[in-house]
Amino acid sequence: MTSAVPPPQGGPTRRRPGGRTSRIRTQVLDAVRAELGERGYDELTLDAVAARAGVHRATVYRRWRDVGGLLADLLEATGDDDWQPQDTGSLLGDLAALNHENQAALTARPSIAAALIAASFRSAEAARGLDRLWEDRYARCEVIVSRAVRRGELPPDTDARRLLVAATAPLYHQLVLLRTPPDPDLPDQAARTAVLAASAGAFTGSR
Amino acid sequence: MTSAVPPPQGGPTRRRPGGRTSRIRTQVLDAVRAELGERGYDELTLDAVAARAGVHRATVYRRWRDVGGLLADLLEATGDDDWQPQDTGSLLGDLAALNHENQAALTARPSIAAALIAASFRSAEAARGLDRLWEDRYARCEVIVSRAVRRGELPPDTDARRLLVAATAPLYHQLVLLRTPPDPDLPDQAARTAVLAASAGAFTGSR
Numbered sequence: 001m002t003s004a005v006p007p008p009q010g011g012p013t014r015r016r017p018g019g020r021t022s023r024i025r026t027q028v029l030d031a032v033r034a035e036l037g038e039r040g041y042d043e044l045t046l047d048a049v050a051a052r053a054g055v056h057r058a059t060v061y062r063r064w065r066d067v068g069g070l071l072a073d074l075l076e077a078t079g080d081d082d083w084q085p086q087d088t089g090s091l092l093g094d095l096a097a098l099n100h101e102n103q104a105a106l107t108a109r110p111s112i113a114a115a116l117i118a119a120s121f122r123s124a125e126a127a128r129g130l131d132r133l134w135e136d137r138y139a140r141c142e143v144i145v146s147r148a149v150r151r152g153e154l155p156p157d158t159d160a161r162r163l164l165v166a167a168t169a170p171l172y173h174q175l176v177l178l179r180t181p182p183d184p185d186l187p188d189q190a191a192r193t194a195v196l197a198a199s200a201g202a203f204t205g206s207r
Numbered sequence: 208m209t210s211a212v213p214p215p216q217g218g219p220t221r222r223r224p225g226g227r228t229s230r231i232r233t234q235v236l237d238a239v240r241a242e243l244g245e246r247g248y249d250e251l252t253l254d255a256v257a258a259r260a261g262v263h264r265a266t267v268y269r270r271w272r273d274v275g276g277l278l279a280d281l282l283e284a285t286g287d288d289d290w291q292p293q294d295t296g297s298l299l300g301d302l303a304a305l306n307h308e309n310q311a312a313l314t315a316r317p318s319i320a321a322a323l324i325a326a327s328f329r330s331a332e333a334a335r336g337l338d339r340l341w342e343d344r345y346a347r348c349e350v351i352v353s354r355a356v357r358r359g360e361l362p363p364d365t366d367a368r369r370l371l372v373a374a375t376a377p378l379y380h381q382l383v384l385l386r387t388p389p390d391p392d393l394p395d396q397a398a399r400t401a402v403l404a405a406s407a408g409a410f411t412g413s414r
Contacts, residue, residue, distance in 0.1 A: 165377050173372055
């Protein structure tokens with residue numbers, strides 16, 4: 001989902017407001033985002049993060065231990081934000097807005113979202129952190145389906161997760177797995193495909 | 208697509224029939240598949256491949272140079288097979304069969320397909336090789352759509368690639384990106400969703 005990771009400028013590290021510990025975490029995670037986006041997983045080191053954050057190396061090593069620890073904490077912090085899917089007033093509009101957000105996050109230069117997905121194939125800690133973040137994001141997106149049910153656009157027994165995956169998967173597939181150039185029409189097309197399938201009953205019933 | 212990589216037992220390395228060079232390539236690529244599937248990208252070394260293949264280290268180093276070279280050649284050999292999508296007599300059947308093949312390839316233990324996708328996030332040569340293989344596989348699958356058009360199941364101006372991506376992406380999304388456990392119903396469900404969307408006109412027209 002979008003916001004598999006919000007863009008770096010979003011400030012998601014605000015769990016414990018104030019305090020030196022919290023400030024250091026914010027500085028370090030901002031530095032992780034910047035290093036990851038600009039240089040990628042291969043170049044990510046605790047030393048480079050400490051230098052960029054202006055934080056003592058010893059503090060970074062003690063608290064985050066290794067690159068996996070940094071990525072896991074970055075993903076946890078990302079999941080602590082207050083992101084919600086847009087409420088556009090229609091199922092098609094909501095799904096298209098979600099896809100546009102995802103496409104923007106995945107094609108940003110640098111893309112933290114793409115870097116974290118790539119990192120999840122290399123670090124088991126990053127993979128676990130990203131799995132939790134995906135789960136959280138899809139859970140938050142279920143409101144798109146419940147709103148559509150309330151508006152009478154979808155039957156009450158619609159399988160929200162399957163509809164959301166159908167609407168969002170083609171975009172990830174093309175950008176992340178197939179690595180094709182971004183198609184500006186795809187966010188709207190994939191949303192429309194899912195809505196048409198939903199209208200034809202694809203996401204209700206036992207199968 | 209399936210056969211993003213056929214299972215290891217499939218013998219795809221038969222470009223130059225006969226000859227010592229060809230035999231060595233077959234032995235080496237079989238060893239790459241076995242090492243990759245059992246031990247993963249991190250443990251893949253030319254020495255281990257040479258030992259497993261029973262081929263001189265010097266030969267492997269001279270001809271394949273590094274792990275990227277081995278993966279690129281494995282992917283090229285994989286693309287040289289004669290794989291074709293099954294012809295079941297209906298669009299729904301063909302797409303479901305394709306998804307079942309993909310699910311089997313991605314959940315095999317070990318899964319060469321999953322290992323090659325993971326490797327593509329770590330080696331630029333593997334990424335380029337995999338991109339060519341995806342392109343080749345989706346091109347071969349377009350016959351699923353042209354057969355359906357001939358049978359009158361789809362309008363002639365159906366966008367084959369978009370339909371194929373819609374039908375296959377949810378499975379890759381869940382197994383490769385979200386890393387959720389395999390859902391035995393998903394291959395059929397995703398095929399059915401794409402067929403319902405196609406019947407509703409999702410893949411025709413300019414958008």
